[in-house]
Amino acid sequence: xxxxxxxxxxxxxxxxxxxxxxxxxxxxxxxxxxxxxxxxxxxxxxxxxxxxxxxxxxxxxxxxxxxxxxxxxxxxxxxxxxxxxxxxxxxxxxxxxxxxxxxxxxxxxxxxxxxxxxxxxxxxxxxxxxxxxxxxxxxxxxxxxxxxxxxxxxxxxxxxxxxxxxxxxxxxxxxxxxxxxxxxxxxxxxxxxxxxxxxxxxxxxxxxxxxxxxxxxxxxxxxxxxxxxxxxxxxxxxxxxxxxxxxxxxxxxxxxxxxxxxxxxxxxxxxxxxxxxxxxxxxxxxxxxxxxxxxxxxxxxxxxxxxxxxxxxxxxxxxxxxxxxxxxxxxxxxxxxxxxxxxxxxxxxxxxxxxxxxxxxxxxxxxxxxxxxxxxxxxxxxxxxxxxxxxxxxxxxxxxxxxxxxxxxxxxxxxxxxxxxxxxxxxxxxxxxxxxxxxxxxxxxxxxxxxxxxxxxxxx
Numbered sequence: 001x002x003x004x005x006x007x008x009x010x011x012x013x014x015x016x017x018x019x020x021x022x023x024x025x026x027x028x029x030x031x032x033x034x035x036x037x038x039x040x041x042x043x044x045x046x047x048x049x050x051x052x053x054x055x056x057x058x059x060x061x062x063x064x065x066x067x068x069x070x071x072x073x074x075x076x077x078x079x080x081x082x083x084x085x086x087x088x089x090x091x092x093x094x095x096x097x098x099x100x101x102x103x104x105x106x107x108x109x110x111x112x113x114x115x116x117x118x119x120x121x122x123x124x125x126x127x128x129x130x131x132x133x134x135x136x137x138x139x140x141x142x143x144x145x146x147x148x149x150x151x152x153x154x155x156x157x158x159x160x161x162x163x164x165x166x167x168x169x170x171x172x173x174x175x176x177x178x179x180x181x182x183x184x185x186x187x188x189x190x191x192x193x194x195x196x197x198x199x200x201x202x203x204x205x206x207x208x209x210x211x212x213x214x215x216x217x218x219x220x221x222x223x224x225x226x227x228x229x230x231x232x233x234x235x236x237x238x239x240x241x242x243x244x245x246x247x248x249x250x251x252x253x254x255x256x257x258x259x260x261x262x263x264x265x266x267x268x269x270x271x272x273x274x275x276x277x278x279x280x281x282x283x284x285x286x287x288x289x290x291x292x293x294x295x296x297x298x299x300x301x302x303x304x305x306x307x308x309x310x311x312x313x314x315x316x317x318x319x320x321x322x323x324x325x326x327x328x329x330x331x332x333x334x335x336x337x338x339x340x341x342x343x344x345x346x347x348x349x350x351x352x353x354x355x356x357x358x359x360x361x362x363x364x365x366x367x368x369x370x371x372x373x374x375x376x377x378x379x380x381x382x383x384x385x386x387x388x389x390x391x392x393x394x395x396x397x398x399x400x401x402x403x404x405x406x407x408x409x410x411x412x413x414x415x416x417x418x419x420x421x422x423x424x425x426x427x428x429x430x431x432x433x434x435x436x437x438x439x440x441x442x443x444x445x446x447x448x449x450x451x452x453x454x455x456x457x458x459x460x
Contacts, residue, residue, distance in 0.1 A: 034170070194346055230311070343404060370391055397430040398433075401437055407441050410447055434458065436458045
């Protein structure tokens, strides 16, 4: 991207680690294309940085490349021409180099070295023991989440307890989209977010297209675009048995959210799905949602599973079922299906997520009458409320509905919500109830008048 945007907190954290009086070891990880390298580049721009990108080649090849970079970094011709088979010797040469500045050493795609040599985390742990009292900051960065967690964060990792901080880099929230797509309407921003999902590389691809349909046809439905097979590569790099994971995600994308419904649709036992679901949750592809009022979430049997990643959800809903048509040169069929179901099957649900994010933002800004400690959905057997927010004691609660439709929202939704909210706490109503409405199509005059009269009703 031509500008580095919206990583202010992450940059501030890295700077605080850089300013520590002793050595700093930070683990930075997250899914592919989420902007880890861009964050490192922005942070290290004015620093004495040695940046090394590991590859899937052998440990020896990576060590030799790192040695050559270290030789250039230290202006050490002897190191450049030496044959070195010990990582510690290379780090010793870096430490002996006097630059007068704090050294910043970055290992990008760190997990590849541990993949080629499982003993490497132990090797690096011994190196770190020699570094930890020196004027140095080390960043271990990686995009294979499962391997990075196993090699650097897990309890049985040799590096466990050595890090001074970690960042699991997340996609960019919707509230910042106007900074990337300047001049776009709110509706257009929501539709772009519903496909790109906050991933910087996807945002960049879509920026120069005149509308969402052109962007989808050019960058998702074209077999020449990397996004066409992006979910395949994402999963192949993290899991084996990719067919089982694809079947599971496809089943959830088709609308099966309860564990029993997923198992039935796949023709397997529920117990056989636990491992796969947990892996996808760990990879931030799936999430388990519960009614926000559940007090014992781990014991609850009311959980629903949904695809958390907007792009993967979009791809499995609209692209994966039409791959045969696309591969045979009939991408227009997939484009037509997307136009038919884009809003009702996809954008409307993403909009609900955006509205829940907005409630947290409004609370942080002091724009709500209380500070909620929980914000989420609520449902029972026959009723559902898009937003329920409550304080710790449950004395104050906010109930909200979100509508992504062309027409304005009318008062009937308020009266239905007022009835539904009685079921949320059947044992006793909150001391104070508020109502919030989010409508992309605006509001009728009657709804605006109602909100003016009812001081506990908010329209956004």
